[in-house]
Amino acid sequence: MTDLLHEARLSRGQFLRMVGGLAAAAAATACSTRQETTATTGGGQATTELKFIGVADQKAPMDQLAAAYQKSKPAVRITASYAPTDQVQTSLRTQLGAGNAPDLHVVYPGNGSAMSMTQIAQAGLLADLSAQAWTQTIPAGFKPAFQLDGKTYIFSAGSSVIGAVYNKKVFEKAGIEAPPTTWSEFLAVCDKLKKSGVAPIALGAQTPWVTQLITYALVPSTVYAKDPTFDDKQLAGQASFADSGWRDAMEMYLELQKRGFFNDNPNGTTFEQQTSMVATGKAGMAVQVSAVLPDFRKAASSPDDLSMFPVPGADDANSVWIPAGVVVGLGASAKGKNAEEAKAFIDFLGKQENINAWAKAIAAIPLTQDASSSIDPAVQSFLPFTKDRAVPFMDQRWPNAEVQPVHFAVIQELLAGKSTIDEALKKMDEAYKK
Amino acid sequence: MTAGRSRPAHRGARRRFSAASPPWLFAAPALAVYALVVLYPAISGVVYAFTDWSGIGQDMSFVGLANFRTLLGDEQAMGSIGNTLLLTVAIVAVQNGVGLLLALGVHARLKSRALLRVIFFSPVVVSPVMVAFLWKYIYNPDPSAGLNGLLGLHVDWLGDPSVALWSIAGMVVWQYAGYSMVIFLAGLEGVPRELHEAAMIDGAGTFQRFRYVTWPLLAPAVTINLMLSTIGGLKLFDQIFAATNGGPGYATETLSTVLYKQAFVFGKFGYSTAVALVLALFVAAVSLVQVYYLRRREVTA
Numbered sequence: 001m002t003d004l005l006h007e008a009r010l011s012r013g014q015f016l017r018m019v020g021g022l023a024a025a026a027a028a029t030a031c032s033t034r035q036e037t038t039a040t041t042g043g044g045q046a047t048t049e050l051k052f053i054g055v056a057d058q059k060a061p062m063d064q065l066a067a068a069y070q071k072s073k074p075a076v077r078i079t080a081s082y083a084p085t086d087q088v089q090t091s092l093r094t095q096l097g098a099g100n101a102p103d104l105h106v107v108y109p110g111n112g113s114a115m116s117m118t119q120i121a122q123a124g125l126l127a128d129l130s131a132q133a134w135t136q137t138i139p140a141g142f143k144p145a146f147q148l149d150g151k152t153y154i155f156s157a158g159s160s161v162i163g164a165v166y167n168k169k170v171f172e173k174a175g176i177e178a179p180p181t182t183w184s185e186f187l188a189v190c191d192k193l194k195k196s197g198v199a200p201i202a203l204g205a206q207t208p209w210v211t212q213l214i215t216y217a218l219v220p221s222t223v224y225a226k227d228p229t230f231d232d233k234q235l236a237g238q239a240s241f242a243d244s245g246w247r248d249a250m251e252m253y254l255e256l257q258k259r260g261f262f263n264d265n266p267n268g269t270t271f272e273q274q275t276s277m278v279a280t281g282k283a284g285m286a287v288q289v290s291a292v293l294p295d296f297r298k299a300a301s302s303p304d305d306l307s308m309f310p311v312p313g314a315d316d317a318n319s320v321w322i323p324a325g326v327v328v329g330l331g332a333s334a335k336g337k338n339a340e341e342a343k344a345f346i347d348f349l350g351k352q353e354n355i356n357a358w359a360k361a362i363a364a365i366p367l368t369q370d371a372s373s374s375i376d377p378a379v380q381s382f383l384p385f386t387k388d389r390a391v392p393f394m395d396q397r398w399p400n401a402e403v404q405p406v407h408f409a410v411i412q413e414l415l416a417g418k419s420t421i422d423e424a425l426k427k428m429d430e431a432y433k434k
Numbered sequence: 435m436t437a438g439r440s441r442p443a444h445r446g447a448r449r450r451f452s453a454a455s456p457p458w459l460f461a462a463p464a465l466a467v468y469a470l471v472v473l474y475p476a477i478s479g480v481v482y483a484f485t486d487w488s489g490i491g492q493d494m495s496f497v498g499l500a501n502f503r504t505l506l507g508d509e510q511a512m513g514s515i516g517n518t519l520l521l522t523v524a525i526v527a528v529q530n531g532v533g534l535l536l537a538l539g540v541h542a543r544l545k546s547r548a549l550l551r552v553i554f555f556s557p558v559v560v561s562p563v564m565v566a567f568l569w570k571y572i573y574n575p576d577p578s579a580g581l582n583g584l585l586g587l588h589v590d591w592l593g594d595p596s597v598a599l600w601s602i603a604g605m606v607v608w609q610y611a612g613y614s615m616v617i618f619l620a621g622l623e624g625v626p627r628e629l630h631e632a633a634m635i636d637g638a639g640t641f642q643r644f645r646y647v648t649w650p651l652l653a654p655a656v657t658i659n660l661m662l663s664t665i666g667g668l669k670l671f672d673q674i675f676a677a678t679n680g681g682p683g684y685a686t687e688t689l690s691t692v693l694y695k696q697a698f699v700f701g702k703f704g705y706s707t708a709v710a711l712v713l714a715l716f717v718a719a720v721s722l723v724q725v726y727y728l729r730r731r732e733v734t735a
Contacts, residue, residue, distance in 0.1 A: 123491025268593025
């Protein structure tokens with residue numbers, strides 16, 4: 001190796017030219033940065049710059065509302081950047097850990113993930129929003145998602161539901177007249193779809209978070225419909241995954257696979273492939289969260305072909321419950337220089353018309369509703385459930401960030417036939433106790 | 435150079451001054467920068483391995499060796515050590531085998547050898563994450579697409595837990611075989627032609643010339659290649675993270691993905707640092723043993 005270096009000798013002339021080139025390049029970069037700086041401060045007005053880091057799902061509503069806010073408050077400038085969920089968790093946690101948090105950033109409701117409200121608020125990094133008017137109207141059932149020790153730390157525009165996103169045309173072709181309302185009807189619908197030559201359910205289980213959605217869709221009916229206080233009992237150590245309706249939900253999940261209702265190789269299929277299968281009519285439906293409906297619509301040639309229905313996890317239509325979770329929101333950094341301005345922006349987001357706008361952009365059910373609230377037609381069929389037959393997404397009340405990834409992994413193992421339901425539930429119970 | 439090496443012993447004192455001190459002075463600025471941006475952060479980070487820090491906030495207390503004890507009882511981390519070793523052995527064996535064959539091929543007097551060297555080396559310069567995305571298409575489980583379509587197979591390359599680890603090894607070998615090739619090639623170029631000519635006159639065939647002339651003289655290249663690919667294999671992260679994220683299940687979880695998840699997904703920064711420390715010591719130990727044994731069999735022309 002060293003011989004190679006010795007042979008690559010430079011003449012003094014070559015060396016000087018090289019150094020000259022570098023100097024010129026450095027000078028050029030310096031010039032360009034200087035120009036940029038002048039451009040930003042050129043407005044003449046003193047501005048407060050609020051930095052926001054969000055997840056990709058928040059881009060559409062945030063861009064719109066940040067622009068509206070700047071119009072009413074020209075002295076404030078919001079610079080936003082977005083990343084996919086897992087990347088946001090990494091980069092944001094690193095910034096929080098290093099003590100240079102952005103003024104505003106994404107926060108996941110409740111507990112159960114590393115960027116969730118409880119975990120960050122416990123570290124003292126979220127500003128208390130309790131004094132803002134909108135916090136008074138948070139529905140009682142949602143309070144655990146927004147509040148820790150009675151103080152509100154996160155703004156979220158409303159809730160989304162998990163159900164089956166389906167392609168109406170494919171259903172029509174298979175001779176299905178109406179969405180199913182019981183588990184046996186659901187299986188019959190899958191059967192008809194299979195006979196018509198499409199995959200009944202597209203499953204992109206290679207993308208970890210997709211693996212959980214079928215269990216989440218079934219557990220409200222198999223667990224919470226029978227015992228609405230299950231979470232409290234589990235927290236008190238009186239209930240477990242293994243000895244509960246979670247076992248039924250897992251068995252139903254695997255029954256769908258056994259009957260050949262999934263696409264081939266779900267573990268080798270991604271969320272994007274799952275989306276395109278339903279949007280292009282290669283599959284009948286996909287169990288998904290309503291917040292990704294815009295993705296399905298973008299991938300479809302006619303967006304109106306797509307709608308949603310609740311997945312019936314019980315054989316009695318009256319004991320079907322649904323998962324309805326508070327959508328990912330944002331919080332203000334408690335320690336930033338601009339904490340007051342950041343809180344003022346959140347107060348603005350809490351106005352009814354802005355809640356409406358945000359909810360509309362992500363097909364969510366608005367946190368509070370007025371005459372001008374509009375609810376996406378695709379989630380209309382969920383509204384009868386939201387009053388007393390809906391439970392938050394399971395992970396929002398799990399005590400640590402480990403249960404959810406374990407759930408992802410055991411589902412992949414079950415789908416691959418490398419594990420049993422007993423082993424899977426045991427692993428989840430172990431992670432819950434950590 | 436040769437004159438310096440054979441200097442008489444009585445001039446030792448002066449030599450120490452003239453040959454040892456000035457290089458240290460020249461290296462001092464670089465060493466200072468290195469100490470500031472590499473050594474200091476690395477060593478100060480080690481402290482976290484003995485705490486329960488979550489990665490955010492001020493709450494932190496010293497927990498002694500608790501993190502290391504947890505590691506010993508952590509089924510998932512222990513399983514990932516097995517995966518890490520299997521992956522490393524596969525990568526070291528295949529990458530260097532293929533690298534050597536490629537090097538012998540492009541060392542031959544082929545007309546297109548310059549072009550071939552560029553082609554075989556080109557994957558090395560591609561970002562590992564990009565390689566993972568590219569291979570996700572090649573590893574499409576659909577029987578009519580990608581590698582399956584080409585070979586007429588029905589394999590779920592990244593989705594089947596018993597295949598996924600080897601699929602990862604495959605993409606890593608594809609990327610870095612060219613790197614091993616370049617190092618072997620440098621070794622091959624260093625074999626004096628006279629030795630080959632002498633062997634030929636003695637009646638040695640192609641294989642015998644490789645076995646008794648080329649191979650012993652390639653020893654330094656073998657040492658470097660084995661060491662680099664072992665370290666690379668033990669630390670492998672990007673390709674796994676982008677292709678399978680440790681899944682399906684825990685099939686492709688390695689020490690690197692475990693320490694990443696502990697820090698950024700589970701919020702256990704202290705424990706993660708402990709895993710990282712164990713990984714670093716492990717890599718250092720393996721490399722030292724390897725270099726010690728391989729160096730002993732090196733010969734010079």
